[in-house]
Amino acid sequence: MKTNEETKVVHTRADLRAAINESQTRKGGKVALVMTMGALHEGHLDLVRRAHELADTVVVSIFVNPLQFAPGEDFDAYPRTLDADVEKLQTVGSQIVFAPSAEDVFPGGAPAITFNPGPVGQILEGKTRPTHFAGVLQIVNKVMNLVQPDYALFGQKDAQQLAIIKQMVRDLDMQLEVVAVPIRRETDGLAMSSRNQYLSETEREQALALSRALETGREVAARTASAAAVVDRVESELSQAPGVKLDYVALIDPLNFTPIPEGQRATGVLAVAAWVGKTRLIDNTLVVVGK
Numbered sequence: 001m002k003t004n005e006e007t008k009v010v011h012t013r014a015d016l017r018a019a020i021n022e023s024q025t026r027k028g029g030k031v032a033l034v035m036t037m038g039a040l041h042e043g044h045l046d047l048v049r050r051a052h053e054l055a056d057t058v059v060v061s062i063f064v065n066p067l068q069f070a071p072g073e074d075f076d077a078y079p080r081t082l083d084a085d086v087e088k089l090q091t092v093g094s095q096i097v098f099a100p101s102a103e104d105v106f107p108g109g110a111p112a113i114t115f116n117p118g119p120v121g122q123i124l125e126g127k128t129r130p131t132h133f134a135g136v137l138q139i140v141n142k143v144m145n146l147v148q149p150d151y152a153l154f155g156q157k158d159a160q161q162l163a164i165i166k167q168m169v170r171d172l173d174m175q176l177e178v179v180a181v182p183i184r185r186e187t188d189g190l191a192m193s194s195r196n197q198y199l200s201e202t203e204r205e206q207a208l209a210l211s212r213a214l215e216t217g218r219e220v221a222a223r224t225a226s227a228a229a230v231v232d233r234v235e236s237e238l239s240q241a242p243g244v245k246l247d248y249v250a251l252i253d254p255l256n257f258t259p260i261p262e263g264q265r266a267t268g269v270l271a272v273a274a275w276v277g278k279t280r281l282i283d284n285t286l287v288v289v290g291k
């Protein structure tokens with residue numbers, strides 16, 4: 001176990017439990033969990049700041065989970081920057097950082113008991129990444145069981161992940177509260193993401209098409225009661241954006257990800273995914289369709 005001033009970095013399940021017990025004995029109170037894959041940015045730090053508002057002990061996990069990457073995706077290339085991450089975390093408070101190896105989390109390799117993310121897991125992100133959400137639920141369950149938090153915080157940027165995790169917590173009566181944290185953006189509107197690091201200067205400029213198209217979608221939504229018209233307009237804008245290869249545009253109910261009703265006033269998540277060069281980015285915003 002390595003103590004780095006205030007933030008304690010642990011690498012094994014046993015050291016994690018010891019650190020949580022020690023913190024609980026000293027401070028009592030609630031425990032909050034923020035799960036990440038590292039390469040931390042201000043979006044992640046917002047989750048950690050919110051966790052400190054809710055709880056006395058904050059655990060941040062940093063683990064690039066192999067089970068949520070399909071062959072050919074960017075598991076090997078994904079940035080691993082533990083020392084820099086710990087430095088950033090120290091600026092927002094004192095937390096327990098759990099940075100395990102794959103062997104420690106999944107001794108013996110991929111587990112035999114697996115998760116089915118249900119119908120929401122099959123569409124949008126789940127259509128393009130068919131094994132993704134099962135892998136996410138596997139690690140989310142594992143780390144929730146290890147930490148036993150009162151709160152687990154997730155970003156609204158991964159809106160579909162958030163909806164599926166909320167459903168799992170409801171369906172399995174897991175004894176914790178899932179807390180959603182708003183999307184943190186760069187000043188020009190690009191949603192912060194660890195994968196933004198992959199973008200060249202030109203691609204970084206081209207990537208702005210996503211947040212701009214969402215803004216167009218919000219404007220169109222204020223003028224029409226047709227969800228289809230909003231989606232068409234955003235699709236058309238992104239299909240013409242230089243350097244952008246569109247995956248999907250969807251306007252769905254934030255809780256169950258079913259399409260919002262056509263021709264009525266309704267609030268939905270307008271979600272997009274696209275490749276900019278080789279980098280796959282996602283973004284979304286809440287929109288109110290109809291006046």
Ligand SMILES: Nc1ncnc2c1ncn2[C@@H]1O[C@H](COP(=O)(O)OP(=O)(O)OP(=O)(O)O)[C@@H](O)[C@H]1O
Binds near residue numbers: 036
């Ligand atoms: N810009 C953001 N604003 C708010 N929360 C975010 C943001 N980016 C990531 N998060 C949240 O942080 C948590 C960890 O996400 P992750 O480590 O995958 O970061 P990421 O930046 O989304 O990386 P990736 O490029 O892999 O999508 C998730 O709950 C995610 O929704």
Ligand SMILES: CC(C)(CO)[C@@H](O)C(=O)[O-]
Binds near residue numbers: 035036037068140161
């Ligand atoms: C929740 C998570 C940390 C599980 O690996 C990951 O899917 C992410 O970073 O959003």
Ligand code: BAL
Binds near residue numbers: 068069158
């Ligand atoms: N934030 C989602 C993690 C992933 O794309 O694998």
